[in-house]
Amino acid sequence: MNAFDLIQPDTLEEALSLLNTDDPLVRPLAGGTALMLMMKSKLYAPERLVSLQRLKPSLDKVKVDEAGRLHLGPLATLRELELSPVVAQFSPVIPKALRTLSNVRVRNVATLGGHLAHGDPHMDLPPILLALDAQVRVSSEAGHRDIPLSEFLTGYYSTALAPGELITEVVVPPLPQGTRGTYVKFTALSADDWPMAGVAAFVRLEDGQISDARVAVSAATERPVRLHEVESFLRGQRPTDEVLHHAGELAGTQIHPLADIRGSSGYKREIVKVCVRRSLQQIAQTDHNGDGGVTQ
Amino acid sequence: MAEYRTIRFRLNGRPVELAVQPHENLVEALRRGFQMYSVRESCGQGLCGCCTVYVNGKAVSGCLYLAALVDGCDVQTAEGLGTLQQLSPVQEAFIECEGFQCGFCTPGMIMMATQLLQENPNPTDEEIKHYMSGNLCRCAAYPEIIAAVHRAAEKLRASKETDAKADQAATVAG
Numbered sequence: 001m002n003a004f005d006l007i008q009p010d011t012l013e014e015a016l017s018l019l020n021t022d023d024p025l026v027r028p029l030a031g032g033t034a035l036m037l038m039m040k041s042k043l044y045a046p047e048r049l050v051s052l053q054r055l056k057p058s059l060d061k062v063k064v065d066e067a068g069r070l071h072l073g074p075l076a077t078l079r080e081l082e083l084s085p086v087v088a089q090f091s092p093v094i095p096k097a098l099r100t101l102s103n104v105r106v107r108n109v110a111t112l113g114g115h116l117a118h119g120d121p122h123m124d125l126p127p128i129l130l131a132l133d134a135q136v137r138v139s140s141e142a143g144h145r146d147i148p149l150s151e152f153l154t155g156y157y158s159t160a161l162a163p164g165e166l167i168t169e170v171v172v173p174p175l176p177q178g179t180r181g182t183y184v185k186f187t188a189l190s191a192d193d194w195p196m197a198g199v200a201a202f203v204r205l206e207d208g209q210i211s212d213a214r215v216a217v218s219a220a221t222e223r224p225v226r227l228h229e230v231e232s233f234l235r236g237q238r239p240t241d242e243v244l245h246h247a248g249e250l251a252g253t254q255i256h257p258l259a260d261i262r263g264s265s266g267y268k269r270e271i272v273k274v275c276v277r278r279s280l281q282q283i284a285q286t287d288h289n290g291d292g293g294v295t296q
Numbered sequence: 297m298a299e300y301r302t303i304r305f306r307l308n309g310r311p312v313e314l315a316v317q318p319h320e321n322l323v324e325a326l327r328r329g330f331q332m333y334s335v336r337e338s339c340g341q342g343l344c345g346c347c348t349v350y351v352n353g354k355a356v357s358g359c360l361y362l363a364a365l366v367d368g369c370d371v372q373t374a375e376g377l378g379t380l381q382q383l384s385p386v387q388e389a390f391i392e393c394e395g396f397q398c399g400f401c402t403p404g405m406i407m408m409a410t411q412l413l414q415e416n417p418n419p420t421d422e423e424i425k426h427y428m429s430g431n432l433c434r435c436a437a438y439p440e441i442i443a444a445v446h447r448a449a450e451k452l453r454a455s456k457e458t459d460a461k462a463d464q465a466a467t468v469a470g
Contacts, residue, residue, distance in 0.1 A: 103430020
């Protein structure tokens, strides 16, 4: 690993000031699990890293407000989110998905903010948070702005974060009563590999009819995306085998999978079809007011 | 740039200090500065668990952790679990069940197993496999390792009951 300078500010203001530069060799460091790998492989050789470690106490809170919105501090570790009763109460899909992400040691260190800012399409929470209509608050010395996650994730390892901006909060609007969700991921190489396809689905059934559907796909595509055509097709339908099969087929026409070591574009398209159908079947088969869990 | 800085932290309960460079990782620092040879870099990617260290009581991969960031923290390695005269119950269980062949992954396995049993004193096979999926044994001693974790769980539960009885006796006597 190349040598670099490491600064450990004590306050957010100080960190934002240190990061207020166009120099691409100055970057924030949160848990560092992904950044360390990039530096070890010499993919990235920073001159200066600004550690956010000392900001953790002020930026790791998890709570639900009076309006039912879930607020997640960006320096909460993935393990803290996995074990948080508040998160589990809001949506058990989040902790269940986290249990399948990497291993306990990585989750003990990796943070939510880093997970999102990295812009890696193989991450597990982005499709779930995308389906939940999450908003990302980013702050800089100039102030802050709120960006829907769908606009925050702009492409393969790229986000809407400008130089000098840090994620300071993630907010998820309340889920309508009776919404059930699931996350289905498919790993092609080994059980604990990054997913080759991930599908998050949340569906609300009223009198046996789908009144709301949200479906997001990740990993197979260059960034996590919502499948709006699939969602509008599902609304008003009854979740019969035929309807869910058609939703999977339709998903296949809505994505542009990237070929890589985990599969060809065509193979990934087929896997996404299956994952979309399975996620919806799981939800349809869950007869209580809960969630369909996470399957691999 | 990249100058040495002195970090101060507790290592296995003892206050220590070490001059480190910002890009030095925790495995390098613990081996270089304190001969903590139970901490081993194998995959270097956080996947294998050979470099498992506790920072403030939580298991981390030392190979992905900058040494400079443990300034002010409490760090524990397998050297701090027991002594040659008095092994920890998990260490004893690994020996009794022969939960290793070459032994390279063993300190990491014991560190993760110890943490698992703190969180879950009576894990099932599936829970052990899930919690320790990030610890690789290239000799594939997995069945023995799982048996060792069960044995360790029994030992810990038994010593807890003994402690509870001793406490009760002390209360009665007191």
